[in-house]
Amino acid sequence: LRALKRIIQLGAVGAVGYASYVVYQNRHPTEQKQFDPSKRTIVLLGTGWGAVSFLKKLNTDDFNVIIVSPRNYFLFTPLLPSCTVGTIELRSIMEPIRFITRHKSRNVKFYESECTDIDPESKTISITDVSDIKGAVSNTTIPYDYLVVAIGADNQTFGMAGVREHACFLKEIWDAQKIRTRLMDCVESAGFASQTPEEVSRLLHMVVVGGGPTGVEYAAELHDFLKDDLQIWYPELVDKLRITLVEALPNVLPMFSSQLIQYTERTFKQNNIEVLTKTMVKEVADKEIKVMDANKNMVSIPYGLLVWATGNCPRPLARKLMARLKEGGQSSPRGLLIDEYMRVAGAQDMYAIGDCTFTKYAPTAQVATQQGLYLASVFANLARIERGENRKISPFEYTHQGSLAYIGSDRAIADLPFLNGNVSVGGVATYVFWRSVYISNMFSFRNRFLVVGDWVKSRIFGRDVSRE
Ligand code: FAD
Ligand code: NAI
Numbered sequence: 339l340r341a342l343k344r345i346i347q348l349g350a351v352g353a354v355g356y357a358s359y360v361v362y363q364n365r366h367p368t369e370q371k372q373f374d375p376s377k378r379t380i381v382l383l384g385t386g387w388g389a390v391s392f393l394k395k396l397n398t399d400d401f402n403v404i405i406v407s408p409r410n411y412f413l414f415t416p417l418l419p420s421c422t423v424g425t426i427e428l429r430s431i432m433e434p435i436r437f438i439t440r441h442k443s444r445n446v447k448f449y450e451s452e453c454t455d456i457d458p459e460s461k462t463i464s465i466t467d468v469s470d471i472k473g474a475v476s477n478t479t480i481p482y483d484y485l486v487v488a489i490g491a492d493n494q495t496f497g498m499a500g501v502r503e504h505a506c507f508l509k510e511i512w513d514a515q516k517i518r519t520r521l522m523d524c525v526e527s528a529g530f531a532s533q534t535p536e537e538v539s540r541l542l543h544m545v546v547v548g549g550g551p552t553g554v555e556y557a558a559e560l561h562d563f564l565k566d567d568l569q570i571w572y573p574e575l576v577d578k579l580r581i582t583l584v585e586a587l588p589n590v591l592p593m594f595s596s597q598l599i600q601y602t603e604r605t606f607k608q609n610n611i612e613v614l615t616k617t618m619v620k621e622v623a624d625k626e627i628k629v630m631d632a633n634k635n636m637v638s639i640p641y642g643l644l645v646w647a648t649g650n651c652p653r654p655l656a657r658k659l660m661a662r663l664k665e666g667g668q669s670s671p672r673g674l675l676i677d678e679y680m681r682v683a684g685a686q687d688m689y690a691i692g693d694c695t696f697t698k699y700a701p702t703a704q705v706a707t708q709q710g711l712y713l714a715s716v717f718a719n720l721a722r723i724e725r726g727e728n729r730k731i732s733p734f735e736y737t738h739q740g741s742l743a744y745i746g747s748d749r750a751i752a753d754l755p756f757l758n759g760n761v762s763v764g765g766v767a768t769y770v771f772w773r774s775v776y777i778s779n780m781f782s783f784r785n786r787f788l789v790v791g792d793w794v795k796s797r798i799f800g801r802d803v804s805r806e
Contacts, residue, residue: 384488388692391710398444400721419555421514423563424801430788491650491693500622505646522805524642541642548647549585558746586618678733
């Protein structure tokens with residue numbers, strides 16, 4: 339027993355020592371090599387899953403790198419739904435891009451700006467500072483030797499009027515912030531002196547459009563917030579708060595096995611989340627949506643908060659590039675076409691990864707990450723070829739590591755590949771697994787520390803119900 343105690347003590351000292359070393363290393367980056375005009379320059383568009391995975395693996399001894407993105411941080415999207423109700427704080431899932439670039443062997447330039455145009459002929463891009471504060475120069479053009487497009491995708495609205503004005507999306511940090519504020523605003527306005535019963539019912543009706551994983555995880559988080567926190571602090575209103583999920587298809591989560599779809603729908607039923615399947619939103623106004631229900635009747639649904647999660651569509655920049663490269667083979671309206679080496683069809687020295695592309699894979703962080711890592715090895719090979727070594731690289735192959743989603747009440751679902759087959763599991767143990775997978779997939783020790791801290795904090799003190 340004494341020996342076991344000693345091993346545990348040594349283990350704890352070792353873990354603390356290692357954590358201190360990692361923290362020290364992160365805070366004290368070493369000297370970096372400077373830009374080398376004799377090396378080729380890669381311009382990387384984006385700071386999301388694809389771009390950051392690529393950057394982390396890329397050997398900057400071989401290339402100069404310039405990053406262009408309107409966001410000077412990486413966002414860990416899988417935990418974004420948890421930020422809409424305050425289970426996790428926003429900054430805990432953001433990693434400043436400088437924390438990554440400053441640790442590369444060569445200085446990496448970062449321009450916080452949006453790329454507005456790509457000219458494949460002159461191999462230049464146009465960039466614009468889109469932030470509120472600008473200097474004397476806010477538009478310029480920069481040349482590239484290689485371009486990596488990793489700009490992600492836009493929110494799909496199907497061009498429906500009213501969606502951008504009245505609904506909240508759930509893709510970026512400001513979306514989660516807006517949802518959190520609006521939700522509390524709806525609750526407080528419902529509690530306003532002499533509020534009419536119809537308005538109380540409308541204000542407390544939270545409607546989620548889209549039964550994909552984004553919509554399902556948001557509805558699940560909202561339910562937990564209602565049950566764990568709002569119930570205590572707003573006892574007079576909580577019985578009137580309703581959550582409705584609207585989905586056009588016959589079921590939610592089409593990418594999961596039928597067993598897990600049924601398990602999710604059962605869990606939602608137990609949690610009083612109404613799921614309207616075969617129901618398609620047709621019109622969006624400021625206080626109500628009009629849907630075509632399963633019987634093909636048009637029905638009005640009043641709402642207080644509307645969250646829109648109907649998937650992806652190409653960003654304007656990707657559309658512009660696709661139009662320019664149409665002759666070269668860009669024939670899909672759904673995203674940039676690439677080959678199995680990530681090369682953009684119809685362009686020279688241009689690569690694309692992640693949600694901005696249209697491939698046989700789903701637009702997920704898993705795919706974007708693997709493509710980013712693979713692309714770094716393509717560039718390592720280019721550097722070898724430039725040094726005179728002639729080596730071939732095999733085409734990209736995606737390895738699916740499974741699908742996970744949180745469904746509320748400390749339950750998660752997982753479809754995991756296992757021995758050429760598939761294992762479908764759901765429940766509390768899967769929830770523990772879900773948490774451990776996400777924690778281990780985070781890019782930094784700092785983010786892991788902050789997220790675990792937030793989980794502990796919200797368990798002990800509950801979530802914050804103040805309106806920001
Ligand atoms: P992004 O990560 O979206 O990054 C795009 C980058 O490009 C951003 O930095 C953006 O600022 C930048 N950019 C945009 N326009 C321009 C421009 N004009 N010029 C320069 N830069 C530009 N996937 C999973 O596999 N598992 C999950 O659990 C999961 N959960 C999710 C939860 C939510 C709420 C959401 C919204 C998505 C989730 N996804 C998940 C999907 C995953 O987030 C995306 O597939 C992934 O982000 C795609 O990576 P990307 O690099 O292509 O794009
Ligand atoms: P999605 O494309 O997966 O789902 C959108 C849903 O909205 C579809 O089921 C569609 O039928 C429905 N829809 C479309 N128009 C509608 C309308 N007018 N009325 C009602 N319903 C309508 O989109 P989502 O959930 O945003 O996910 C995007 C990508 O990100 C996917 O590839 C997904 O796998 C990934 N993701 C993965 C997560 C995970 O693994 N846990 C979490 C979140 C996203």
